[in-house]
Amino acid sequence: MIVKTQELTRTYRLGASVIMAVNKVNLEIKEATFVSIVGPSGSGKTTLLNLIGLNDHPTSGKVFFKNEDSSLLTDKERRKIRLQNIGFVFQTFNLLPTLTALENVELPMALAKVPRKAQREKATQLFEAVGLTDRLQHRPKELSMGEMQRVAIARALANNPSLVLADEPTGELDSETGTEIVKLLSDLCRKRKTTVVVATHDEKIIDMSDFMYRIRDGSIIHAH
């Protein structure tokens, strides 16, 4: 089991009221599977992904990453896990605008202190895998939305993570490109035996998934 949550709850204060973003969620994600978390906007998908990805702390409940209780980890340890074991793909790509596509992909490896030559080799391989070998030196603003998301996928896979979290990866893309991107993500991760968790309200992605959780108002209402 790569990720397991136990009564996972996250609330936010908004003035006097308390928003229950994630409410007592229990889920188990097996290694090398493609999992969808499906739900409408505001259902708590992003918050759940942030909790699983160790970007956020639960109000109550626990997240186990590779059977390790994340609540016992220090901030430094959580960052190390994020850097070496988790890859993120965002809806708005979140590429650093001042870096070229190649540098964006090399960035996680540079942070992990991978030797420069190895960074370049690995990044080149990833660009071949996502089909963007002719865009290495382009800045994000010079790329199309689909190309930016391909770069983001390459970046997410740079440090060979065991888990990739994708938050609405098709949200900014047209239907055809969206399907291509999800297929690319799915294929790459299956080849590398990487677990993928996709938060989406795109019903088409469900067909590609090994497992699906449906979430509404912060609670899992259906698991399949």
Next chain:
Amino acid sequence: MCLRNLLRRRFRTSLCIFGVSLATIFIVAIGATTTRYTATIKEMNIFFSGDVVVVAEGAMVIQAFPVVGGNLPVSVFEKVQQVNGVKTAVPMLVRFGYQVEAVIQLVPTNVSIGIPPGNWSVLVGYTPLKPGGNWPSADLGKKEVVVGSSLAKQYDLAVGSKVKLEKTDLTVAGILDSQSALLSRSIILPLELAQGLYYGHTLWIGNMVVVELEEEGTEKEVADRIEAENLGVKALTTDERNEIVEPLLHDIETWNLGISSVLYLLSMILVTTVAMINVSERRRDFATLDAIGAPRSSIFRMVIIETILIGLLGGLAGILLGSITAILIASFYTNIPLSMFFFDLFDIVPPLLMIKILASTIAVSCIAGVIPAIAASRRNISEVLRSEY
């Protein structure tokens, strides 16, 4: 990456660098001017060390030289010579020139010093004349003078050239080979010739008397004796002369420090403000870095390096433009042509001053980046990422 981040916001970065460089220009210009002032005053301290200097009671003295007022009658000089403990007494007539072509300058542009022939070393020590030159003849009919190297360079004077002083043509007998601020701008002439030019008579001996002592370490006693026997004079020991200028030097340094501190503070506020705006605008970038596991220290370092770059570029530009400003100021208040100063840039703005100002500007920018860097590295990433959608 940091430079690219700054270049991405070119206009704001340029304005910020401009602001820092503007502050640095003022700091360099004020620093160089005050450093030159204080160095010149301190340099005057080397003259007549260990001797007693006698001046009229009302004279305003800077170090050993009466800057304003107070002539001494011959009788005073004669009395001083008789005082117990006095080995030799050399009268001098010192006149600071503030006027150039009918325009009064802020600071003296030259100084004429009349000394009895044969006593030149009392003023210049072992400073030599440039080859081919001689000390002025005792024959007053020859009307000879020695000029400092800076004056000679400025007015293209050589041995045999004519100079006009108090509407009188004088002949340059020699050129003093000295870099001293005072000596290089001096016109040294026989005392009697100076008396004729400035007084028109010899009833006044000059405006100062340099007293060499029979015994070292008796300055205070001899000075007290001179003052007791000669009404209306001040006999200043080396310590007393230093005490006169210390408050002046202290005031100059305090003002310099005060103005520099205010300018550094303004630079710091500017850099902090700009860095905070940059950090606020790039919150998604920092959240992304956070999400992919970048250590807090690397995010912190990134912001600090950006502010240091602003300080470095602003500092370098400021030092360059500030040096030019300092030269313009020096040229303006000394009436020495700009061309002469450009070759002596490091005399006007010493390299150590440049390094100190650059280091201070970088340090201030580094400190200015601390708050924005903390803000960037301590962002709540989940809130930033959530608010994106």
